[in-house]
Amino acid sequence: MAKRKKKKKNFKYILFLIFIISATFIYFNFKKNSFLNEINYEYSGTINYYDIYGIHMNFNGEFELDDNLSNPKLVLANSSYEKEIKWNLKNKDNNYSFKTSDYINDGINLENLKLGTYYLLIKAKSNDSDIYFPLINTTEYKNLEYYTLTKNNSNKKIDITWDKYKDNEILTFNIKNTTLPDDVYDITIDPGHDGNDAGVIVCSDGSAPDISSKCMTGDTYKESDINFYQAEELKKELEKLGYKVKLTRNSTTDTIPTYGKMGSGTTANTTKSKFNIAIHHNSSNVPGGMSSIYGLEVYVAGNSKFDLAKSFVKNITEKANVSVSTKKEFKVQDGIYQRFSDDDITPYYYMIREVGGIATHAYVDGSNTKYDENPYYISNNTAEGYLLELGYIDNVKELKNILNNKDKYAKGIALGLDKYLKNTSD
Ligand SMILES: [Zn+2]
Structure with a gap:
């Protein structure tokens, strides 16, 4: 008798675990999609050049702002986190062009990005709120993969991908913990x-x-x-x-x-x-x-x-x-x-x-x-x-x-x- 009771208890416990895991999964997917839903796809800019040289990533691009939009910023963001990216921005009659750096070994330091999934977006002020809009790839280059330098025997893998969300292109950074594959070195x-x-x-x-x-x-x-x-x-x-x-x-x-x-x-x-x-x-x-x-x-x-x-x-x-x-x-x-x-x-x-x-x-x-x-x-x-x-x-x-x-x-x-x-x- 005692044995059977234990089994029942285990079964309930497993059901509970499955419930928690599914709920967490659904919650994070919802959160992710709600952020992707908030992006304003009526606007978009372009990326005309990008590269990773050493530990740094650089982007050159351009975009246009309507009169009701101002104060543009380049951000790496998701629903709970936002990091402003430094850039050199030029504006001529609301036609903006930008470069994340004039130097090849400068720009976004890939060694210092936090774990998670982020999107590279332009953020601009509209009358009473901020809008985010995506950047579209005009280059012949595609997805990139980066392994951070080994620190305390561990590494991060960064997948930089031109993902699609409801037919819209969105530049995604996906950062996970890993260790280096055998054929990858620092x-x-x-x-x-x-x-x-x-x-x-x-x-x-x-x-x-x-x-x-x-x-x-x-x-x-x-x-x-x-x-x-x-x-x-x-x-x-x-x-x-x-x-x-x-x-x-x-x-x-x-x-x-x-x-x-x-x-x-x-x-x-x-x-x-x-x-x-x-x-x-x-x-x-x-x-x-x-x-x-x-x-x-x-x-x-x-x-x-x-x-x-x-x-x-x-x-x-x-x-x-x-x-x-x-x-x-x-x-x-x-x-x-x-x-x-x-x-x-x-x-x-x-x-x-x-x-x-x-x-x-x-x-x-x-x-x-x-x-x-x-x-x-x-x-x-x-x-x-x-x-x-x-x-x-x-x-x-x-x-x-x-x-x-x-x-x-x-x-x-x-x-x-x-x-x-x-x-x-x-
Ligand atoms: Zn020599």
Whole structure:
């Protein structure tokens, strides 16, 4: 008897649970739909450009306001939450155009969005109330997927989708907790050059290598090897901070293509990394290892905010006891460099240009048969790229510091990134 009673009790309990779950589901669906119902679909604006570059998303668009509407704002909103998005707004006779930022590595910081489902809308004041209206996609681009950087072993997945509600297009952000899939990473490091391409070759005593690239007296050092060992050290430091890190090659002898799926210029995007850090060491091509130039150079893309570049410079110079480069060409600030093609905007280095897709004017489309196609040259969801020339290995003093203090350079780079990420809000 006692047993049967227990079963009955369990059954009631399960019924009750089912009721609660269904009621919650119906309630939230109702709430969601009531918000979607409140949107004024008679009005709409357009999105004419959008991209994700690194951790930031940017939108360009336009809309018109009737005379009875004023004070427009760009918002990410649902029935219980609203976040105003910063924008640069221009108005000419009630025809508005907007950009969420003039910089490619600025705009909506995807790392800081709250869990939930939101809609990107224009909010405007009508006589006595606010109206919300949607934005329509005029670009060839579709839905995007973003994984936030690993924090405390967990991540968020953001699905940015052009959904339909009663035949109206509505840009939806859906943010859920997750952990990273095996093939998704936070950061990619490219140790410059590879087993087939040594980069600079120097001798430890400052003598010049002979025609077979061997040193007669001092030890022979290849840039490709130094880059690799430095990249390994950096990977360790970033992993200590909790990030998931991918190297583009796994040994000093590995050879890798530039493009293809897992090339030096494509691995960051194939693995959905937010940052791509290319590690290089410089030379001024003065024979005999007596380079008078020395120091750190951080190469950045055009239309960039320098916050992260500055953080790299500050932390690397402090931790590794090095100075900013004495080189003047391409310099824009102490330690920060920009090198462009003839058009003065397209980055010269493919590690920055091709990795950034449309944000950085990538152009390797396969039409030049010398190279394979970069599958991401037209992508609007790409990694933010930095090329670090950590020092001049044909300067004997600097070579010693580089060989003996890889751990300190690694600490400087890793802290530079980590501190930047902790300080960025929007
Ligand atoms: Zn190099």
